[in-house]
Structure formats: structure tokens, C-alpha cells
Amino acid sequence: xxxxxxxxxxxxxxxxxxxxxxxxxxxxxxxxxxxxxxxxxxxxxxxxxxxxxxxxxxxxxxxxxxxxxxxxxxxxxxxxxxxxxxxxxxxxxxxxxxxxxxxxxxxxxxxxxxxxxxxxxxxxxxxxxxxxxxxxxxxxxxxxxxxxxxxxxxxxxxxxxxxxxxxxxxxxxxxxxxxxxxxxxxxxxxxxxxxxxxxxxxxxxxxxxxxxxxxxxxxxxxxxxxxxxxxxxxxxxxxxxxxxxxxxxxxxxxxxxxxxxxxxxxxxxxxxxxxxxxxxxxxxxxxxxxxxxxxxxxxxxxxxxxxxxxxxxxxxxxxxxxxxxxxxxxxxxxxxxxxxxxxxxxxxxxxxxxxxxxxxxxxxxxxxxxxxxxxxxxxxxxxxxxxxxxxxxxxxxxxxxxxxxxxxxxxxxxxxxxxxxxxxxxxxxxxxxxxxxxxxxxxxxxxxxxxxxxxxxxxxxxxxxxxxx
Amino acid sequence: xxxxxxxxxxxxxxxxxxxxxxxxxxxxxxxxxxxxxxxxxxxxxxxxxxxxxxxxxxxxxxxxxxxxxxxxxxxxxxxxxxxxxxxxxxxxxxxxxxxxxxxxxxxxxxxx
Numbered sequence: 001x002x003x004x005x006x007x008x009x010x011x012x013x014x015x016x017x018x019x020x021x022x023x024x025x026x027x028x029x030x031x032x033x034x035x036x037x038x039x040x041x042x043x044x045x046x047x048x049x050x051x052x053x054x055x056x057x058x059x060x061x062x063x064x065x066x067x068x069x070x071x072x073x074x075x076x077x078x079x080x081x082x083x084x085x086x087x088x089x090x091x092x093x094x095x096x097x098x099x100x101x102x103x104x105x106x107x108x109x110x111x112x113x114x115x116x117x118x119x120x121x122x123x124x125x126x127x128x129x130x131x132x133x134x135x136x137x138x139x140x141x142x143x144x145x146x147x148x149x150x151x152x153x154x155x156x157x158x159x160x161x162x163x164x165x166x167x168x169x170x171x172x173x174x175x176x177x178x179x180x181x182x183x184x185x186x187x188x189x190x191x192x193x194x195x196x197x198x199x200x201x202x203x204x205x206x207x208x209x210x211x212x213x214x215x216x217x218x219x220x221x222x223x224x225x226x227x228x229x230x231x232x233x234x235x236x237x238x239x240x241x242x243x244x245x246x247x248x249x250x251x252x253x254x255x256x257x258x259x260x261x262x263x264x265x266x267x268x269x270x271x272x273x274x275x276x277x278x279x280x281x282x283x284x285x286x287x288x289x290x291x292x293x294x295x296x297x298x299x300x301x302x303x304x305x306x307x308x309x310x311x312x313x314x315x316x317x318x319x320x321x322x323x324x325x326x327x328x329x330x331x332x333x334x335x336x337x338x339x340x341x342x343x344x345x346x347x348x349x350x351x352x353x354x355x356x357x358x359x360x361x362x363x364x365x366x367x368x369x370x371x372x373x374x375x376x377x378x379x380x381x382x383x384x385x386x387x388x389x390x391x392x393x394x395x396x397x398x399x400x401x402x403x404x405x406x407x408x409x410x411x412x413x414x415x416x417x418x419x420x421x422x423x424x425x426x427x428x429x430x431x432x433x434x435x436x437x438x439x440x441x442x443x444x445x446x447x448x449x450x451x452x453x454x455x456x457x458x459x460x461x462x463x464x465x466x467x468x469x
Numbered sequence: 470x471x472x473x474x475x476x477x478x479x480x481x482x483x484x485x486x487x488x489x490x491x492x493x494x495x496x497x498x499x500x501x502x503x504x505x506x507x508x509x510x511x512x513x514x515x516x517x518x519x520x521x522x523x524x525x526x527x528x529x530x531x532x533x534x535x536x537x538x539x540x541x542x543x544x545x546x547x548x549x550x551x552x553x554x555x556x557x558x559x560x561x562x563x564x565x566x567x568x569x570x571x572x573x574x575x576x577x578x579x580x581x
Contacts, residue, residue, distance in 0.1 A: 001580030001581070002580075003515045003549055003550035003556065003580075004515055004549075004577045004578060004579070004580040005580070006549075006560060007513055007515070007549040007560055007563060007577045008575075008577045009496065010560050010561075010563045010564060011513070011563055011564070011567065011575045011577065012496050012498070012499055013496055013564070014563070014564035014567060014568070015499050016499055016564075016567055016572060016573070016574060016575055017498075017499040017500065017501045017502075017573075017574045017575070018499075018574070018575045018576075018577055019574070019575070019576050019577070020577050020578070020580060021523065021576065021577070021578035021579055021580065022578075022579070022580030022581060023518070023579070023580065023581035026580050026581055029580075030580055035493070036493055037493070037496070038493050038494050038495040038496040039496050041498040044580075047523075047579075047581075050581075051518045051519055051579065051581050052518065052581075059519065059522065060522070060526065063522075063523060063526040063527075064526060064530070067523065067526070067527070068526055068527050068530040068531075069530075071527050071576060072505075072530065072531065072534065075501065075502070075505060075510065075574050075576070076501060076502060076503060076504065076505060077501040077502070077503060098486075098488070098490070098491065099485075099486040101485070101486065101489075101490075102485055103485065103486060104483040104484065104485060105484060105485060105486045106483075106484050107481060107482065107483045107484070108481060108482065109479040109480070109481055109482070110479065110480075110482070113482055113484055117484075117487075122487050122488070130482035130484045131484050131485050131487060132482055132483060132484055132485070133483070133485060136485065153492040154489075157491070158491065158492045158493050159488055159489035159490065159491055159492065160489040160490045160491075160492055161489055162489055162490075165486075165487060165488065165489045168485055168486070168487045169487050172487060194553075196553065203581075249487045249488055250487075250488060250489050344552075345551070345552045345553075346552045346553070346554075347552065347553055395516070395517050395518070396517060396518045396519050397516055397517065397518075397519075397520075454552060454553045455553075
């Protein structure tokens with residue numbers, strides 16, 4: 001629905017009337033995005049039901065009886081069911097007064113604050129630390145940036161992301177003021193067009209994951225060891241919570257009521273994944289920040305989207321091929337036929353978290369990050385038909401990998417033969433596989449994080465203020 | 470010494486707004502035709518969810534009601550929800566392509 005509304009906005013800006021079509025349940029999202037794009041007058045015609053699962057007869061009947069009459073009415077100025085909800089021109093639209101950044105919007109005791117914020121839809125369902133001016137101002141002791149600085153504008157609500165509201169939401173999430181430079185770098189990433197936050201409300205229900213690499217990991221006492229991806233350590237947890245809270249409050253991604261997030265099921269926020277620099281140094285491996293193209297002395301945040309996580313990948317034995325084979329098999333199992341999305345859309349960046357003992361074993365056998373990536377690219381494969389069939393399930397349109405290859409949109413390796421059972425690579429490029437060392441140092445376990453399509457990881461240097469204490 | 474009937478005093482907090490200023494720019498509504506006869510209708514697709522069947526059904530119905538209507542198919546405009554680069558390029562090119570084909574109104578689908 002967001003893509004449909006974005007195209008409708010481009011069409012309306014060209015002074016050509018547009019009509020949008022969506023399925024039941026997507027109207028609130030369409031209307032919310034329409035408001036945010038300034039086109040809430042655009043009629044949205046609703047297909048009643050689930051397009052993917054209606055049989056052909058039902059689909060055609062619904063088109064004839066419901067959709068087509070609404071489209072005709074909408075094209076000729078009549079309302080498509082629900083009336084268009086906006087006056088005819090921008091000048092006629094009253095702007096609802098909203099608070100200034102430092103206006104006090106409510107005063108009360110702790111329980112009152114929680115109730116008020118919950119009623120306003122400004123919490124993630126958990127209690128928040130009351131965002132007082134004093135608390136937010138303390139964050140600015142750790143940056144040189146001005147509270148008024150606009151970092152970007154975040155869809156679907158198209159609100160300004162400012163240093164001030166980063167601090168306010170950081171307070172609410174339970175972050176310490178010392179974390180503020182990290183929060184600012186995170187929001188720079190969220191506002192980067194390559195992150196595509198406009199897709200964050202898609203039905204896939206992907207979740208951002210922040211990887212932190214550099215000296216601040218130990219300085220701010222992030223957990224890099226046992227239970228690294230569990231809630232429990234303030235730095236990892238509160239910053240992970242901040243990301244989702246900020247996407248709710250400033251980007252405007254909300255589950256019902258009034259939802260703009262269409263995650264069909266989704267999952268909860270990720271805590272920050274910090275890299276274990278000591279092990280990386282010991283092995284002589286490049287740290288994640290260097291893999292991302294940054295100097296080793298900097299701390300960087302990197303954000304990517306995650307749609308699912310592998311089973312725990314346990315490996316053992318003296319033979320390196322046993323370790324590699326098991327990592328590859330369980331990584332591949334986690335990806336499954338979803339691999340189609342990386343091939344079709346590009347920009348697909350799975351991430352592998354190696355516990356220190358697995359990393360040591362690989363290094364001892366002469367397998368570094370590049371060798372591991374090459375192994376995974378070469379050996380993790382799936383039958384072509386599974387990917388093509390799953391594309392049909394997800395998008396309700398056919399996929400023929402051979403056609404993509406003929407059009408130059410996929411590597412020839414995907415059409416070496418016309419056998420539907422032929423095995424094709426599940427990773428698009430070896431260099432797109434991220435590798436981070438973290439986790440329980442006493443257990444040989446890895447985990448793979450499977451990305452959403454189109455989105456590359458976005459990274460920023462964390463800049464600490466010169467006035468910091 | 471604290472009296473038993475004394476109410477404990479909870480601190481009060483004065484709190485600020487966690488949102489940001491709206492950057493929405495309102496687009497004026499385009500003029501819709503009263504009658505589609507002689508009009509050109511474009512179909513714009515995100516390459517999802519049975520769009521061609523849907524567009525064909527709409528086209529047939531409109532042709533019966535308005536024999537003078539003309540149509541421009543979705544393939545002229547490309548995928549508005551493909552790869553990142555493809556999507557951005559095709560959406561940016563929409564106004565020019567619509568004008569090139571003298572389109573009067575557009576149906577955009579399928580949101581689901």
C-alpha cells in the first residue's frame with residue numbers, strides 16, 4: 001500500500017487525478033499515508049477480502065460487483081464507498097495546532113503520565129521514563145549538536161526527526177545521557193533513504209537491528225557475551241527499545257488501533273548487537289566497522305532489517321568442513337525460499353553472528369571472514385522451483401529466474417539449465433554477507449539473521465561532543 | 470516522625486511532546502472528469518497481487534460504459550515497487566510518461 005500511495009502522490013503532483021486500490025485492512029494504512037503525502041483526497045477503492053487466497057471465480061465476482069463500480073465512481077468524481085475526506089485545496093485545510101518542542105504537554109504523577117502517554121499512543125506498551133525538559137537537556141551534555149537540528153523527515157507520518165526529539169524518546173526508552181551520540185547516529189541511519197524506512201510497515205514485519213562496533217562498546221559497558229541478544233543490559237536493551245519507540249512516535253509506525261504498521265505477525269525489537277573487539281583483535285580479523293568501510297579507531301552504528309533468525313547453529317569436531325557444512329545448512333534453512341527476494345530485489349544483506357569459540361575454530365583452520373563468505377555463497381543452494389513458487393505465494397505474480405537472467409537482472413548462475421530442480425545460490429553476492437563475532441565465549445554456537453530485500457545496511461560514525469564530561 | 474494518616478507525596482512531572490513537527494505538504498486535488506468518454510485512463514502497477522486480472526476487468530467494464538475511453542497499460546510505466554533503484558526511477562518518471570501518453574487519470578494498484 002505505501003508504494004501505491006507514493007505513486008498516487010507523484011501522479012497527483014503532476015495534476016492528474018489518481019485512484020488507489022487496496023485490499024481490506026489496508027485502508028487505514030492507505031489513508032494515513034495519503035494524509036502524510038498531502039493527498040488524502042485521493043479515493044481508495046477497497047477489494048473486499050484477501051486477494052491471495054480468493055479463488056479465481058470469487059476474485060472476478062468481487063471485481064465486477066465491488067471494485068469496478070467504485071473505480072468508475074472515483075474516476076468520475078464520485079466517492080468510492082467511503083467519501084474522500086479532504087477539502088479541494090491546500091488553502092482550505094485547517095492546520096491542527098501541535099505543541100512546540102519544549103512545550104509542557106502534560107503534568108502529573110508517574111501513573112498519570114503513563115496513562116496519558118498510553119492514551120495518546122506515545123508508548124510502546126511498556127512504562128516510560130517521564131520526558132521532562134531537565135532530563136532531555138542532560139543528553140545535550142554529550143553532543144555539540146543543537147536541539148533544533150533537523151536530522152531528516154521520516155515517513156509514513158513525515159515528521160521532522162530532530163536532536164531534541166531523539167533526546168526525548170531516549171529518555172522515555174530508559175537510555176542514559178551517555179548513549180545520546182549513539183542515538184543520534186542511529187536516527188541519521190533511519191533517515192537515510194537507503195534504509196527505506198518507508199517500507200517498515202510492510203506485511204513482512206521486519207525489524208531493525210543495530211550493530212555497534214568500536215571503542216564505545218566496552219566504554220559504555222555493552223554486553224557482547226552470553227545472552228548478547230537478550231534484554232537485560234541497559235545499554236543494549238534501552239537503545240534497542242529506543243529504535244522501535246522512535247519509529248513509532250516520529251516515523252509514525254503504529255500497530256492497531258489507528259495502525260500504519262501492516263506487519264502481518266512481526267516480532268519484537270532487537271537489542272543492540274555489539275561486536276566483541278577483543279576476540280576480533282586476537283584473531284587478527286577485520287572488525288565489522290572496517291568491513292563496512294570505516295576506520296578501525298571509530299565507533300560506528302549500522303542498522304539493517306531482519307525478518308527472521310536461524311535456529312541455534314551448533315558446530316563441533318576437528319574437521320573444518322563439518323563446521324562449515326552445518327553453518328551453511330542452518331543458515332540456508334533460515335533463509336529458505338525467501339532467497340528469491342534477494343535475487344529479485346537486490347540489496348539483500350544477511351548477517352551471521354559467530355560466537356568466539358566458533359570464530360577461533362575457523363581461524364585456526366585458516367578460514368577467515370572472506371573464506372567463510374565464499375563458502376556460503378558457493379555451497380548454500382536451493383532448487384530454483386522453490387524460489388519461483390514462493391515468489392508466487394508472496395507476491396501473487398509469477399517468477400521465472402531464466403527470464404531475469406535474459407533481461408540482465410540476475411546473474412547467469414541462476415539459469416545454467418532449464419531444470420526446475422537445478423540448485424541456485426541463495427546468497428546474491430558473498431560480500432553482502434555480514435559477519436559479527438559476539439555471544440557466549442564458552443559455547444560453539446552461531447546464529448544467522450536474515451534480511452529483508454532492497455535494504456542495505458546503513459552505517460554512521462558516532463560523534464561524541466567536545467563538551468562531554 | 471511521620472504520621473500514619475499522612476499521604477505520601479508522589480513527585481509530579483512536567484513532560485514534553487515526543488513527536489516532531491509535521492513536514493507534510495498538501496497537494497491540491499486534481500480536477501476529475503465528469504464523464505470518461507474521450508478520456509485516457511492509465512493503469513499503474515506495483516507488480517503485486519493479480520494486477521493484470523484486476524486491470525483487465527476494470528478496462529472491460531469501462532469500455533462497455535464509455536466506448537470512447539482509451540487505456541494505457543501498466544507495462545508502459547514499469548514496476549513502481551521493484552528494486553530500490555527501479556522503484557525510484559519509475560516513480561520519478563511517472564509524470565513525464567503520463568504526459569507523453571496524454572493520460573487524463575490513473576488507477577494505481579494493488580495495495581495489500
